[in-house]
Amino acid sequence: MSSASPELFLALKRTESTFEEIPVIDIHDAHSKDPIARRKLADLIRDACINVGFFYIQSHGIPDEIIDNTVKGAKRYFALPESTKMELNIHKTPNFKGYTALLGENTDSTGLGDLHEGFDLGWESAPDDSSSSSESRKDGAMDGENVWPSDLPGFRETTLEYYHRVLNVGKSLFPLFALALDLPENFFNDKTTKPAAIMRLLHYPPQSPTSFETDPDGRQIGIGAHTDYECFTILWQDRAGGLQVQNTAGKWVDAVPIPGTLVVKYVLEPVPSHVYLILSPISFATASLGDQFARWTNDIFKSTLHRVINRSGVERYSIPLFFGTNYDVPLEPIPTCVTPGSPSKYEIMTAGQYVKSRLEATYAHSSAT
Ligand SMILES: O=C(O)CCC(=O)C(=O)O
Numbered sequence: 001m002s003s004a005s006p007e008l009f010l011a012l013k014r015t016e017s018t019f020e021e022i023p024v025i026d027i028h029d030a031h032s033k034d035p036i037a038r039r040k041l042a043d044l045i046r047d048a049c050i051n052v053g054f055f056y057i058q059s060h061g062i063p064d065e066i067i068d069n070t071v072k073g074a075k076r077y078f079a080l081p082e083s084t085k086m087e088l089n090i091h092k093t094p095n096f097k098g099y100t101a102l103l104g105e106n107t108d109s110t111g112l113g114d115l116h117e118g119f120d121l122g123w124e125s126a127p128d129d130s131s132s133s134s135e136s137r138k139d140g141a142m143d144g145e146n147v148w149p150s151d152l153p154g155f156r157e158t159t160l161e162y163y164h165r166v167l168n169v170g171k172s173l174f175p176l177f178a179l180a181l182d183l184p185e186n187f188f189n190d191k192t193t194k195p196a197a198i199m200r201l202l203h204y205p206p207q208s209p210t211s212f213e214t215d216p217d218g219r220q221i222g223i224g225a226h227t228d229y230e231c232f233t234i235l236w237q238d239r240a241g242g243l244q245v246q247n248t249a250g251k252w253v254d255a256v257p258i259p260g261t262l263v264v265k266y267v268l269e270p271v272p273s274h275v276y277l278i279l280s281p282i283s284f285a286t287a288s289l290g291d292q293f294a295r296w297t298n299d300i301f302k303s304t305l306h307r308v309i310n311r312s313g314v315e316r317y318s319i320p321l322f323f324g325t326n327y328d329v330p331l332e333p334i335p336t337c338v339t340p341g342s343p344s345k346y347e348i349m350t351a352g353q354y355v356k357s358r359l360e361a362t363y364a365h366s367s368a369t
């Protein structure tokens, strides 16, 4: 291990920030040749990681057309008859690939099932990548091929095209996270040669606008309060809104879709504050920190509780891609994050074992049915 500067590292104290807004970070300089520009970007990321655990990324470079095609594919898929979708039931495939029906997950174990349906995939070579197409990848505890609907032309290709674009964005974030931790930029390189990357297409039917009266504790919502399992998540969400992030005061802060040019204010219960719905042709993605980074950093980087309540009155679609290290990498705290006053908090296991255990818990309630 290197050159982590102890003085700088002392500044890496987790704060009890009660953030009210989620920062927007332009990642254009991620590939800058100027190390000072990359360092500045890493500082912004560090601040967001320590104080919030969520930030928006701008200039991710994924063309709108690729996103649109993927979302159209998701809409076509979810419009298939339930019996067709259930042919790819996630419980029948190795390690959680394929279809999850409405209420099939219970992300918050105190909840009554999540009001979304989903389609999950893991790493698979890009359709136009002849170099690795015959390569079969071994993911140990999380091994398992993707499954695809047989009668949806183009769905696999467009979904995988987007998957690989986001994968590249994610790969460009790892060196920034390393810099943000005052580690060498290449710290995660050998741990992310085959990064764990599960992507989900999600569809949230609208909830009744008055469901907060009948379900004041939010026990049956789009996705129950949870933290993500991996290092970080890159999320595309449509304009319906509904994603909320909890600050340390326990307040749910809206992670509104698409900050940009036109601002429309409306009120989204149960958060009695204004929400900004911002319309813009530019697509934004959110990055959120996951439990693996919390483990790597002994909780210095926050893994923030979040949930979705879709009271927009319209269907909501979103696409998270969860990034972790290679599945066989042990989740050991980075030495500089462990001090006598702050000893290691977590049992050490591999990334694959950890992800698998969390997925098993999430799907446990529907596995018997
Ligand atoms: O749909 C969203 O906006 C968030 C989804 C999410 O939190 C998850 O799948 O872990």
Ligand SMILES: [Fe+2]
Binding pocket: 226, 227, 228, 306
């Ligand atoms: Fe999540």
